[in-house]
Amino acid sequence: MDIVIIGGGLAGYQTAKEIRRTDRHVRLLLISSDSADFYSKPMLSNALASKKTPESLVIKKAHEMAAELDIEILPHSPVEAIFPEKKEISLGNRSIGYSKLVLALGADPIRLPVEGEVLSVNDLSDYARFREALAGKKRVALLGAGLVGCEFANDLLAGGFDVDVFDIASQPLGRLVPAECGEWIRANLKGVNWHFGANAMRFENGMLHLSDGNALPFDVVLSAAGLKPRTGLAMNAGMACGRGIMVDRFLETSSRDVYAIGDCMEIEGLVQPFVMPIMHASKALASNLLGNRVALRFPAMPVVVKTPLSPTVVSPPRPGSKGAWHAEAEEGGVKSVFLDEGGKILGFCLCGKYVSEKNSLSRALPDLL
Ligand SMILES: Cc1cc2nc3c(=O)[nH]c(=O)nc-3n(C[C@H](O)[C@H](O)[C@H](O)COP(=O)(O)OP(=O)(O)OC[C@H]3O[C@@H](n4cnc5c(N)ncnc54)[C@H](O)[C@@H]3O)c2cc1C
Structure with a gap:
């Protein structure tokens, strides 16, 4: 086979699409451990309130994608090993x-050391299990007040559930946004019971036990504690891995002719588990696969948080950037910009009425890569 793609998520399919934009003849095989049905993963955290079933989230079945892209697809086929020396x-x-x-292997949800049945939602089958667990139930505990945790909190509230959010941090989106914005998000996700500085230990007989000795009753516990790039296959094959599978600017791993993209990939210390990085990387990757060397460039890629109760857009500065957040707040919103010592803008968080400034501020940001 000419090009083999492992992974039937956005990164795998987008790579195939970009290849087909310029080459209709190269033979392409896409292999996936799941059904390889094409769906929009970001919808998983805002599908409950609108009563979307897992089936209705599927945009195209695997066989339709195969016909459309003129590729071969092997669904339900986990790859067990890579032998780069034998290709x-x-x-x-x-x-x-x-x-x-x-x-294009994606990432696994980080499992918190919490005993008992704790769910997480990272794909369609997880979503199906989550919906089943919620049927006829009311009280949901969410572990993690990050981006995806806040989105689920908003969606569950809109779906009529009682929602408590637990996080060891002291604010929502603690790793992405400054305190003023965190406070605005907290105040505007009205109806959520927040538990900051709280450490869940065990979910047993309908009670969630915390490290401070308290216990609260819940029907369902959902963890949204972040993702860990899937590096196992690459590591076993001797490829360099850090947090993710390490690639150079041409998306190539340390093994010749093996490339990585999407949530599993790390480039120059960056792991960017979002849609826009995949859209950019797939263009460069397709060129490189077809023999035209193109170095990957990431512009700033703001993320719209899907919390209609507390509209927020965030473009955090590159980790380790020197500078400070500067916030201004008015009735109806908070805006905070991250400035370096020379006053140059490196990142922003816009809440409420300020989200309308997304495009103008984005233009002022430096490239991420
Ligand atoms: C709930 C949720 C909400 C999100 N919301 C947003 C948002 O609003 N905006 C945004 O920009 N991003 C969002 N994201 C992130 C975004 O969805 C991901 O960055 C993107 O979908 C990742 O695509 P991927 O193809 O890299 O990984 P995945 O979609 O995880 O695909 C990985 C594929 O690899 C396959 N695979 C893995 N191992 C093997 C193996 N050994 N053999 C064969 N196949 C294998 C899997 O079966 C799967 O098909 C969200 C993520 C989640 C979970």
């Missing part, structure tokens, strides 16, 4: 050769 991958019962290999 082969193993599916257990069979081996497949490749000229170029793309790892």
